[in-house]
């Protein structure tokens with residue numbers, strides 16, 4: 340019976356190397372550079388490219404990809420162990436060539452793209468010479484694609500797209516967008532939509548605003564886009580007409596668990612900061628760490644973090660075992676539901692302990 344929670348020693352060496360690089364060389368970039376997707380910015384090029392070269396030399400570049408696409412094909416469990424380190428830093432996924440949404444977009448290009456589409460979009464994407472955007476969510480419809488309204492109609496040899504999308508992450512840096520659009524409104528619900536490759540310099544892609552979330556700096560990353568008479572060649576269809584939902588599902592299963600893996604890293608970072616803080620800060624005659632309610636917050640955080648981690652790792656293990664996302668749909672759905680709760684609760688406790696002085700000042 341195989342039921343083992345240990346990492347084999349050869350791979351542990353790689354994880355130790357990744358951990359040292361991320362802590363010493365990559366995390367500092369978060370403080371001095373702007374956006375990891377701003378890849379043509381000379382400052383990003385100067386500081387990020389040499390680190391990417393080191394990662395490639397170590398054969399740890401794009402570990403989400405199988406050998407057929409130039410990656411080592413480690414599988415999801417090893418990727419989870421890597422991503423929980425990379426999640427600590429905004430720049431680490433880019434340094435290791437496994438940043439969302441490019442990973443998922445590469446996956447569907449590899450699955451459904453024609454050889455011309457792969458040459459034009461997939462090859463430079465895998466090399467981080469360009470970045471991409473996945474443009475699916477609509478303002479009124481959220482996570483329910485059956486309600487999408489953004490429409491493409493055929494006009495001779497061109498598709499013409501009209502409608503709105505939001506939360507289109509990184510649209511302002513992307514060379515192309517993959518847009519999920521209604522082409523056949525009278526078809527059954529899951530066959531109404533098709534997927535399109537839309538070069539971002541096509542006239543009519545109007546970014547109404549960029550929304551910022553969490554740790555994002557300067558202008559936000561998540562675009563609210565109005566597509567107005569966006570004309571793209573007929574051959575820019577990705578997959579078959581009416582296959583949009585299926586194409587989307589191919590990327591979202593993997594995409595969700597990859598976010599969960601990186602969230603483990605962010606949660607661990609918040610936990611580490613919390614632990615450091617309670618040992619260094621004194622109040623009312625003793626360090627915070629001596630106070631029983633603080634100890635309870637640390638204990639609750641550790642328990643929640645470890646439970647979440649085990650669920651993510653077991654799900655990754657099941658993906659590797661079955662090689663069929665449909666068999667792990669429920670595990671991935673459970674992670675998706677649990678992730679924001681664990682993230683919120685631990686980061687909230689960390690903030691309260693880190694901002695102890697400030698909150699006391701406000702309440703006095």
Ligand SMILES: Cc1cc2nc3c(=O)[nH]c(=O)nc-3n(C[C@H](O)[C@H](O)[C@H](O)COP(=O)(O)OP(=O)(O)OC[C@H]3O[C@@H](n4cnc5c(N)ncnc54)[C@H](O)[C@@H]3O)c2cc1C
Pocket residue numbers: 440472473474475476480481482483505506507508509552561
């Ligand atoms: C940081 C970030 C980046 C993103 N990047 C992208 C991107 O690159 N491309 C893209 O296309 N989209 C992106 N999204 C959008 C993301 O896919 C949507 O946020 C997600 O699909 C949920 O949609 P929604 O936020 O509209 O909420 P909905 O799922 O529509 O939910 C709205 C409300 O209804 C509740 N609800 C939903 N379903 C049920 C139910 N069955 N029963 C009871 N209550 C329910 C929810 O709890 C919520 O309160 C991003 C979102 C975020 C936060």
